[in-house]
Amino acid sequence: MDSVRSNQNQKILKNFFIIILGSLILTISAKIKIPFYPVPMTMQTFVVLFLGIAFGYKIGLSIITVYLFEGILGLPVFSNSPEKGVGLVYFTGPTMGYLIGFLSAVFLTGYFNFGKNIIQNFFKILISVSTIYILGLIWLGSLIGWDKPIFELGAKPFLLAELFKILILTFLASKLVEFRKSI
Numbered sequence: 001m002d003s004v005r006s007n008q009n010q011k012i013l014k015n016f017f018i019i020i021l022g023s024l025i026l027t028i029s030a031k032i033k034i035p036f037y038p039v040p041m042t043m044q045t046f047v048v049l050f051l052g053i054a055f056g057y058k059i060g061l062s063i064i065t066v067y068l069f070e071g072i073l074g075l076p077v078f079s080n081s082p083e084k085g086v087g088l089v090y091f092t093g094p095t096m097g098y099l100i101g102f103l104s105a106v107f108l109t110g111y112f113n114f115g116k117n118i119i120q121n122f123f124k125i126l127i128s129v130s131t132i133y134i135l136g137l138i139w140l141g142s143l144i145g146w147d148k149p150i151f152e153l154g155a156k157p158f159l160l161a162e163l164f165k166i167l168i169l170t171f172l173a174s175k176l177v178e179f180r181k182s183i
Helices: 002-031 044-072 087-091 096-111 118-144 150-154 156-182
Strands: none
Touching: 002 044, 044 087, 044 096, 044 118, 044 156, 096 118, 118 150, 118 156, 150 156
């Protein structure tokens, strides 16, 4: 009985560590800007998708939830915080839909079965990241008005960078699933 409890405690501690570390990595990925055309690229969406594939939807959702709560509580974890604000005010700004989309994207990448077929992996990752942009564009349009060029403002500048990140993850997906099974 004690060994079962000990194993459960070890699993809880391991998951807690993964969640805190995942939130920290996501924060770092939001802060680093990589020169890219036509706009600088962060690796934030890459990390969201990576976390889902590598740790599954339960741990992935936990990581994103902790990250979002950290930001809502005022910690400067989001991409342009503290420069453009912190806390609930920043969260409910133009990027809220994208941030909420992190939840759907990490869920889908954690839920999908990734195998050796890179074409299937590509489309699974594409579907997952698309939810970030769909929710982001819906929120952005609701916030600034549908008469504005929402797609040109909220998606088009980022598509080349997203394709680059999707391709990297497509080739890593089967290895990440093997990693998930080993931990």
